[in-house]
Amino acid sequence: MKKLHLLLLLALPLISSAQEEIKYGINAGPTFSAIRGDGYAKDFGYATGYLAGITMEKPLNQRFSLCAAINYENKRSTKKTSYNYTETIIGPDGTGIDQTVTGSSKITTSLDYISVPVTIKYYLDIYESYYVTGGGFIAYAFNDSYTIKGDKPMNTYIQDYKALDYGISLSFGTKFKLTRWQYLNIEVRDNFGVANITSIDSDKITTNSINLIANWQFTL
Template identity: 30%
Template sequence: MKKTNILLITIGFMCSMALTAQNDFKIGLNAGINYPHVRGSEYAYNNFKVGYLLGATLDYYLTENLSLKTNINYERKVKKIQLIYFDNQAQQTGKENFNQIHEYINIPVLLKYEFGSSKFFVNGGPFFNYLFNTKISSGYAYDDSDSVSEQKDFDFGLSLGIGTNISLNENNDLTIEVRNDLGLIDTGNVPKHLDGTLKTNAIKLILGWNLGV
């Protein structure tokens, strides 16, 4: 079964579970952009581009202002790679630009607090990332086993966000959130011949639509 089918089945399960529940639940869809960053090694390659995410949201309200929130997201992170060519006289002869694309399943599990009757909220909790595919632009032919980066499939860390609710009617609302996923474990991705750890970071701008059921 393809990984994208697994994501769709999971989203469908979340929706069906929420539809059988009481009005303590909200389900929804979300989409947004991300800007990744890595840290922990002086050799870390930080030439990233803006990527995107999309997925489903489930909120379970513990009290009127406190809820448990989770997302199931497809997330795409993009790294820029540039090859510079030289002739036998060490003179630069040209450049080529490529994109290295990492595709993830992103699952945050957040405790969300809404400030009384105001429209603002904060949330925080762990996140889990599963890297299910890595690809690079066509035409990239460079291969050096000493420089290959070992990227681990699993990432874990702390997700913190702040946002606002925009009410549309009694049951529907939009959310706008700024979120930071701070990786806490070594994910590799440092060239083999260099020592050092590497941890992830991603700043996200997320737009969501929630439906009370």
């Protein structure tokens, strides 16, 4: 009988876990992203993009959950350049005059991804008010381009990056209970890319994006 009682006590966490319902959600928010790497990539800094998608959270026990999402994520990176050169203007009589031309432009690279992060969530307290997550992500780029905007009209050019990206995903967040079946999560997440996304063999370019995410969760 004592052994039976012991088995029941050990099984209680598993039973309670099985009774907890899966939480589904919709998340969205800004991203602050950049590309890191060799050559010209070193000149590019962080720029603002955006993220939106759907989420799922499956409780494993009182503190741990398995989380996954399918997101559309726009990752951007930018740099500013300036120029100063002298050109000769020739008049109709053949005489010329030197003129100094100055200006600036802004180059923004844009990568559109379908991203799938899979993480383990750990609640820091029994009330599930604060949590951290850790795991990884895999992403597929379906569009990439860069835009030059400055004193001249804006022009967009096609880039040549690899489609596959993957890396490490870490976050910290807080959870608010709205109703019995609805929750709001506010989360800061860092997706640290480790894949080399450039198609140039001699270079290496990786991504990094920091997400500020608002996630509305509910149970069905």
